[in-house]
Amino acid sequence: MDESKMYLCRCENVTLADLHKILDAGVTSMEEVKRYTRCTKGPCQGRTCKELIAKEMARYLHVPIESIDIPKDRAPIKPIPMGEIAKGDQ
């Protein structure tokens, strides 16, 4: 089984092997995993990978999934051009 071909985050090309490497180095926070890998920051904004990564972290670290610090959702929840906001609400 080749973990480097098993993708958790397709937008940012983060594989199971990448995640395990980071966790093996002692990282326990998903916010930190995000900063190392950019996972959840691609076009899908984590809609596909967020739960997959949290689940795998919980399994690998032997902790309940509720204890994983899933990155906070912030507005705007989808990427939009800055110009649209700058233009204002007519």
Add this chain to the structure above:
Amino acid sequence: MLFSDLVVIGGGPAGMSAALAAAGHGIKVTLLERMESLGGQLVKQTHRFFGSESEYAGTRGIRIADILREKVESNRLIDCRRGSTALGIYEDGVVTFEEGTQYKKVNMDRLVVATGASEKMLVFEGNDLPGVYGAGAVQTLMNLYGVLPGRKVLMVGAGNIGLIVTYQLLQAGVRVAAIVDAADHIGGYLVHASKVRRCGVPVLLGTTIRAALGTTEVEGAVIQKLDSHFHPIPGTEQRLDVDTVCLSVGLSPLTELLRLAGCKMRYIPALGGFVPVHNSYMQTSRSDIFVAGDASCVEEASSAMMEGAIAGLSAAISLHVPSAGILEQRERRIRELAALRAGDVGAKIRNGLAVMAD
């Protein structure tokens, strides 16, 4: 800035039902729908519905979408905004949204979030290869755009979506090599399972996908048997000659708007994973925000329509607009929803909701 008593986010079965229920009691509703037309997932559901007669049992999903759409679009109290994606919810009751290429705001007193769900992904070797699809994407391609996803498909997941999409693939002339499911039983209705089995598609239980093969696209798949602890049994690998892998392994509620609004969430796998805590009135931990449909817990369109009606009525009731019979109407809808979940199939949802109520 727009002003509205009630903003409904999502124009699928739940959102349309919520808008109609509230407007039925004189509430001014703004309905935001991301797509250019209303209907949500109903627009690709070519099969007939089960469930309750009051929720269009026996009618095809696409037709139910037409019926609801017509009611919503002809209702003068509903400002129906298509091509409008909600972006944020703020403390002062402002909801921001993108409409076309414009950034807009609407000020609301009450909010119903009916954003639906997204497809769950599965981790296996080669899961990023072109040719690996979610079952919802396959349905969109075939039933909406008339495009075949491939020639030979491996279906992963024997729930209702997996079984129904398998049948639709067969109808479109696509070969389905097998349906695999890690569980030891078929999750979907047996009537759907029997239908695809009679067409010669094997349903392999206690079996999972190990790898999608190929370098630039799917050229095959490896499946493997699992023991009772879901560990792969060595030596049971089997190679299938397929060009498409279709994943139907469940849905996750789309809850980012609820999260950023500060609604309390809980992880309840039976309901689809992280779900917003809500009561039988579909009210979240924020008293001005209600939820309905798959965004509240992953179920089906019939329950989504009932939840939508309950959420819309609850929003209207909480606005203290006097309207005859509204409390009785809500009680009736709550009873109907309980009746829909009364059978064996509803047990999972009932258990999940019991956990939530704890």
